[in-house]
Amino acid sequence: MIELEEGILSKVITTRPSLSHKGDYGRILLIGGSENYGGAIIMATEGAINAGAGLITVATHSVNLSALHSRDPEAMFIDWRDKNLAKSIQKMDVIVCGPGLGTSDFAKIVLKTLAANISSDQVVVLDANTLDLISQDLSLLPQAKLIFTPHQMEWQRLSQIKIPFQSDTANLVALKNLPNSTDKILVLKSNHTHIYDQSGKIYVNSTGNPGMATGGTGDTLAGIIGGFVAQFGYSMDTVAAAVYLHSLAADEIYRTNYIVRPTAISQKLPQLMKKYSNIK
Amino acid sequence: MIELEEGILSKVITTRPSLSHKGDYGRILLIGGSENYGGAIIMATEGAINAGAGLITVATHSVNLSALHSRDPEAMFIDWRDKNLAKSIQKMDVIVCGPGLGTSDFAKIVLKTLAANISSDQVVVLDANTLDLISQDLSLLPQAKLIFTPHQMEWQRLSQIKIPFQSDTANLVALKNLPNSTDKILVLKSNHTHIYDQSGKIYVNSTGNPGMATGGTGDTLAGIIGGFVAQFGYSMDTVAAAVYLHSLAADEIYRTNYIVRPTAISQKLPQLMKKYSNIK
C-alpha cells in the first residue's frame, strides 16, 4: 500500500508538446443528469473541462441544456434520448457514466446502450447510480477498461462485502471477480480513499477534509478522473493523480473556507496542474 | 433579553470532525419559488449551500430549474407538482418552506402536503407566504420543531398582535399559544431582530444595516437558518448564530457598498464561518 504524495502529480501531469491539438487530449462523453439531478452532470463536466480534456460532450436530459451551456459553453450536448447516443459512445476515448443518472427504467436503457456500444479499448468511469444498477444486473457491466468510483455503501452493493469487512484483501478479490474480461481500477471513496488495480497495487489518499462533505464532491471527482484519463492515458497513476489533485484543491479552499463547494474545486485545477507540470 | 455577540458564532460553528460525510451535515429541502418568485427560492438555496448543509434539494415550479442549476448545480431539484414531493419531505432533516411560495391555491396544497408528511422530530422553517397562509388556516401548521421567520406585518397576521403592541411579553405568549404541540422558535425580523423560544429566552440582534433593505434578504436568511439547523441541530443558539452571521456578512459588504445584494451575503459565509470555527 502506497500513500499518495505530491510526486504523483508531477509524474502524471506532463508538459504539453507544443505541436498538439485538441484531439490529442481525448474525446470524453459524460452521461448523467436526470430531471432531478442535472446539477450532478454539470459538476462532473466542470471537473473534466478544467482538468483539460480535449473535447467534451454531455449526454443528459434535455431540461439540463440551458444550465449546462450557461455555465460551460465549452461542452457539447446530446439529448440522452437521442438515438445518436449509440454512435456518439462509439467515437469516444473515455465515457463517464453516472453523475445524476438516477435509477429509473430509462437509466437502465442508457446503461444497456453503453454496454452495447462500447469496445475494449475505450475507458469507462462508472460512478454513482451506475454502480447500483450494475449491482442489480451484472450484464450491464461494460466490456471496456473500467474505473469504478463507489463510496463504501455502493461498493457493498456491488461487491457484496459489508462495509466493516471491506479490507484491502477482500476488495482486491472482489474487484478481480467482477465479470468483465478487461482492465479494472477501483476508487473506493472514503475519508481515506483507496485505489486498487487487478495487479494488487494499492494507493491510499491521505489528503482531503470534512469541508468536502457536501453533495457534488463525488461527481466532480468522476469528471476529473475522466479528464485525466483522456489526456494522460488509462493507468493506476493517472487515476491516483486525479484523486490526489481533487483533494489537494479542496484542501487549499478549506484553509480559508468552512465548506468546499465542488464547483470551486474544479476552478482550482488549471493553476494547480500548471504548477505540477513545471516540477520535474 | 440577551444581545447577540460574536461569541455565539464560535460557540455554534464547531470544527468538523475529519471522519464525517455529507449525511452528517443534514438533508434539507427548500420549498418555494412560484412562476413569479423563482429568485426567492434560489436566494434561499444559496444561503443553505454556503452555510454548509450536506445535501440540498429544492422543490419549486419547473420554470425555475434552469436558473437554479445555472447558479447552483450543488442543489437537487424536484418539481413541486411531482407526487414524490410527499416522500421527499419524509426523508428530510430540515425543511425551509416559503421563499417565493406565493399565496395561490396550489401554495395551500403544498402546505397541506407538508403538514401531512412531516413528523415531530423534523425541523420546519416557516418563512414568507407560508406565514400568511397559516394565519388564514391554522390547520396548515406542521407538527414539527418549528422556526418562524416573519417580519412584523406577517407576525401581526399570525399572532393577531398589531405591530405597535408586539412587546416581548406579548410575543412570547402568542408563540406559546400557536396550536402545535412541538418546539417553536420565533425570529421576528426588524431592524433589531428578536429571537424567542417557548422557555422565554430572548435574543436581540444588534448587527445589520440599511443596505440590507432590498428584496431577497429575508429569503437568504431563511436558507442560512435551515443550513445551520441541518448541521448544528435545532436550538435557540443555532438560530441566533444564523441570524447574527447573516447580518455580520452584510455589515462587511456594507462597509464598501451602498447596497447589500442578498446573493453577496451568501458568498461571504464560508470564509466567515471558517474564521469563527477557528476561535475557541
Add this chain to the structure above:
Amino acid sequence: MIELEEGILSKVITTRPSLSHKGDYGRILLIGGSENYGGAIIMATEGAINAGAGLITVATHSVNLSALHSRDPEAMFIDWRDKNLAKSIQKMDVIVCGPGLGTSDFAKIVLKTLAANISSDQVVVLDANTLDLISQDLSLLPQAKLIFTPHQMEWQRLSQIKIPFQSDTANLVALKNLPNSTDKILVLKSNHTHIYDQSGKIYVNSTGNPGMATGGTGDTLAGIIGGFVAQFGYSMDTVAAAVYLHSLAADEIYRTNYIVRPTAISQKLPQLMKKYSNIK
C-alpha cells in the same frame, strides 16, 4: 446650463437611515424584453438592482425568465401577457418602460395597458422603443411624472425636431408641448447628454467615453435612473445624478478596458454610491 460635477452625487446619494426597510427604497417595475431583445431588459434590471431600488419586478416575455433569474434572482418576474400586469402597474412607485420592448402590435398593447393604469403621482421612465411608439401615437403617453430618455434620433421622431436643430431652446419648447399635464424631464442622450425640465433648467454631462458605444449602455442607464428615482425621489437632481454616475462608472472601467460592457457599469455602482454617500 449647468455642467454636472461630482457634487451632484454627494448631494443626491444620502446616507440611509438605520431605521428603514425595503419599501422605503421604492417599488419599481421594468417592462421590456421581447423574444429578440431579452438582454436589454436584463441589463436595465441590473442597473436598477445595483443602484439600490428596494423591490424590483420585471415584466417581460416568458422566454426571458431563465436568463433573468440566472443573473438576478433579486428581481421578481411577471409574464408581460399576464392579465395581472395592469394591477402590478398600479402598485408601483416607478415604472421603466422600453428596454428591448420592440415595436410589435403587442408592444403597443403593453403601452396602452401602462397608460390605462398609471396615476399622476407615479413616475414613468420612457426609454427606447417606447419613444418610437409614442411618436406614432401620442395617446400612448402616460399621464404620470415622466422621464424621457431618447437618443437624438428617437427625440427627432418624438419632438419633430431634426437632429441639427435640437438646440436647448427648441428642446425645451418641445418638451413643454408634449401633451401630458404632468411633470416632464428629458434626458437627451449623446456624447454630451443634456437634461432638461419644464422650468427651463438644463444640465449637461461632461463625463463618458467612446468605450460605451456598445449595445446595452442606454438600457442600463434607464434602469439606473429608475433605481435612483425609486430611492431619492423624482427631481432633476436625482436624474442628473443617475446620468453622471453611469458615465463615471464607465470612465473608471474605460481607464483599463478598451470597451465598457454595460453589465460592468452596473457592478460598479454599489461601491461608487458608497463613496459619494460618505462625502458630505
Add this chain to the structure above:
Amino acid sequence: MIELEEGILSKVITTRPSLSHKGDYGRILLIGGSENYGGAIIMATEGAINAGAGLITVATHSVNLSALHSRDPEAMFIDWRDKNLAKSIQKMDVIVCGPGLGTSDFAKIVLKTLAANISSDQVVVLDANTLDLISQDLSLLPQAKLIFTPHQMEWQRLSQIKIPFQSDTANLVALKNLPNSTDKILVLKSNHTHIYDQSGKIYVNSTGNPGMATGGTGDTLAGIIGGFVAQFGYSMDTVAAAVYLHSLAADEIYRTNYIVRPTAISQKLPQLMKKYSNIK
C-alpha cells in the same frame, strides 16, 4: 512571409474618437449553434462582444436563448428559423457563420439564405461546418468580402489540397481559385496559423500554446475576427491583429494555467486592447 509581432496590435487597434456611437463599431450577426452545439455560438459571441463590436445579434436555435442571455445580455437574439433572418442579414456589416452550425439539411438552408441575401460590400467570416458544407456545394459560397477560418482538415476539403501539400504557394492558388468574385482572406489554423490574401501577402502567427488545444478556441477566434472587422474594417492587418491577439491572450492565461478555457480568452481582450491602443 511576415511573422506577426506586437506592432500589428498598436497599428490596428486605434484610439476611439470621443465623438462616436455604437453604429460606428459595426453591426455583426453571428449564425450558428444547433441543438447540440449551442456553446460554440456563445463562445463566438463572447469573442465579438469583448473585441468591441458595436451591435451584436445572434441567430441560433431557440434552445440556446436562455444560456446566451444568461451569459451575454449584450447580444440580441433571432431564432434562426425566423423568416426575418433574411432581412437581418441584409442590414449587417459583418456576418460570422459557422460556430456550432452543424451539417444538417437545415444548416444548408441557413447557408442558402446567407448566400441569397448578402451583398458584395458586406464581410462574411466562414468558420467550422460552413466550410464543410461549402466544400460539398460551392454554390453556397456567399458573394461578399470573405474570411475563411479553416483548420487544416477543413481546408483540405475545401481546397482539395491534402494536408502535407498545403504549401503557401498551393494555398494561395487555391484561395484565388475559389469561385467568388470578391475579396478573400484565408486564416489557415494550425500551431503556426498562416494568413493569406489574394495579393499574395502572407502572415504567420508565432504566438499560441498547447493549452489552447480544447473545444471552443476556434469559435472564439471567429468571433474576435468578426468583432475586429466590424470596428477596424476588412483588411489583412485587421484579421492578422485578431489572430495575434487571440493567441497573445491565451499565452497570458497559459503562463499560470495548464489549460486555456476559450471563455477566459475573451475576458482578457478589453484590457489587452486598451494597452495596445495606448502604444503608438
